[in-house]
Amino acid sequence: MKKVRHVLGISGGKDSAALAIYMRDHYPDLDIEYYTADTGKELDATYKLIENLEVYLGKKIIRLAAYNNSHLSPFDHKLKTLGGYLPSPQRRWCTKSLKLDMFEQFVGNDPVISYVGIRGDEDREGYISTKTNIQSIFPFRKNIWSEDVLIKFFNYDPALLPVASDNEKFLRILNSPISDRFIQSQKLNQLLNIDIIAFNQLVFSFLQTTAYPLAQSSHFPLLDNKDNLKIEDIFELLNHSGVGVPEYYNKIEFEVNGKKGTYCRSRSGCYFCFFQQKIEWVWLYEQHPDLFFKAMEYEKDDEHTWNQKEKLAELMRPERIIQIKEEYLARQERKNISSSDYLVDIITDAEEDAGCAACFI
Ligand code: SF4
Numbered sequence: 001m002k003k004v005r006h007v008l009g010i011s012g013g014k015d016s017a018a019l020a021i022y023m024r025d026h027y028p029d030l031d032i033e034y035y036t037a038d039t040g041k042e043l044d045a046t047y048k049l050i051e052n053l054e055v056y057l058g059k060k061i062i063r064l065a066a067y068n069n070s071h072l073s074p075f076d077h078k079l080k081t082l083g084g085y086l087p088s089p090q091r092r093w094c095t096k097s098l099k100l101d102m103f104e105q106f107v108g109n110d111p112v113i114s115y116v117g118i119r120g121d122e123d124r125e126g127y128i129s130t131k132t133n134i135q136s137i138f139p140f141r142k143n144i145w146s147e148d149v150l151i152k153f154f155n156y157d158p159a160l161l162p163v164a165s166d167n168e169k170f171l172r173i174l175n176s177p178i179s180d181r182f183i184q185s186q187k188l189n190q191l192l193n194i195d196i197i198a199f200n201q202l203v204f205s206f207l208q209t210t211a212y213p214l215a216q217s218s219h220f221p222l223l224d225n226k227d228n229l230k231i232e233d234i235f236e237l238l239n240h241s242g243v244g245v246p247e248y249y250n251k252i253e254f255e256v257n258g259k260k261g262t263y264c265r266s267r268s269g270c271y272f273c274f275f276q277q278k279i280e281w282v283w284l285y286e287q288h289p290d291l292f293f294k295a296m297e298y299e300k301d302d303e304h305t306w307n308q309k310e311k312l313a314e315l316m317r318p319e320r321i322i323q324i325k326e327e328y329l330a331r332q333e334r335k336n337i338s339s340s341d342y343l344v345d346i347i348t349d350a351e352e353d354a355g356c357a358a359c360f361i
Pocket residue numbers: 039087092094095098268269270272273274275359
């Protein structure tokens with residue numbers, strides 16, 4: 001059997017940091033390689049989080065930096081080779097060249113289990129590598145398996161699985177075909193609700209018949225994992241461990257036309273990330289004006305802008321800032337989430353689907 005590597009990418013966001021803490025606490029015997037792919041354009045709070053994590057983990061977090069012979073940062077180097085063509089949701093060269101390609105180089109052709117911090121209260125898959133030697137596992141969810149594994153598992157002949165013959169309910173669901181009226185997620189949830197560990201053991205036994213990395217392991221400690229972690233658990237893990245929550249998640253009060261609200265940044269990633277909401281650009285302008293002006297320097301003309309319909313020079317006008325804040329407060333009211341502790345984070349959870357595991361988890 002080939003040696004299977006276990007890796008965990010630290011994006012600089014709260015969820016991947018909490019996952020590193022969780023894995024160290026719950027699975028200290030797994031030899032996990034922690035890595036981070038640096039664009040050179042993260043917020044200071046992200047670099048601080050990585051340092052704090054290294055202390056807690058007692059391990060170095062491997063820095064993957066593209067173009068490390070260049071005198072420019074990885075982002076600026078790639079941008080220069082593209083003639084100043086800024087990335088956008090449609091042309092997202094930054095994640096691919098600076099993060100995903102670096103990750104795939106890092107693991108090479110070794111069989112790898114990659115742990116991903118998608119939470120139990122999220123409905124998204126995150127980045128799944130197309131390389132067959134990389135298998136994603138989601139320890140924060142009741143369902144630890146990736147979608148590609150589940151599809152293959154549910155297409156496998158149940159008669160070939162080692163199901164206990166007295167587990168009639170389990171067998172009945174397993175033998176019920178997936179259809180328009182009984183979709184895969186229903187089948188999955190029904191099985192998980194009966195017995196998570198039994199389900200995991202069956203998937204693991206199916207994987208032994210495949211070319212997935214876990215076929216190279218005779219044992220996998222996460223088969224016993226029944227946890228389902230939600231956003232409040234993530235903050236608890238970060239605070240309780242002493243690693244702390246990155247400063248940009250702290251809510252800051254603002255007032256606009258007599259109405260009070262709070263804002264903060266909702267995600268990790270580059271300070272100029274084009275996935276930011278308008279209110280986050282306002283946060284950057286008011287809380288880190290030096291970074292806002294640096295982001296402006298990239299907008300050389302009307303063709304090269306971070307937001308499709310608005311240059312930062314327009315966004316920073318006082319009347320526009322008031323408008324953005326008012327719209328943001330109105331949106332909060334509509335969503336009726338005023339009792340939440342982490343407003344921006346919850347607002348943007350759905351919108352983070354546009355992002356991906358490499359930058360924001
Ligand atoms: S954080 Fe945003 S700008 Fe930075 S690499 Fe990711 S998608 Fe690109």
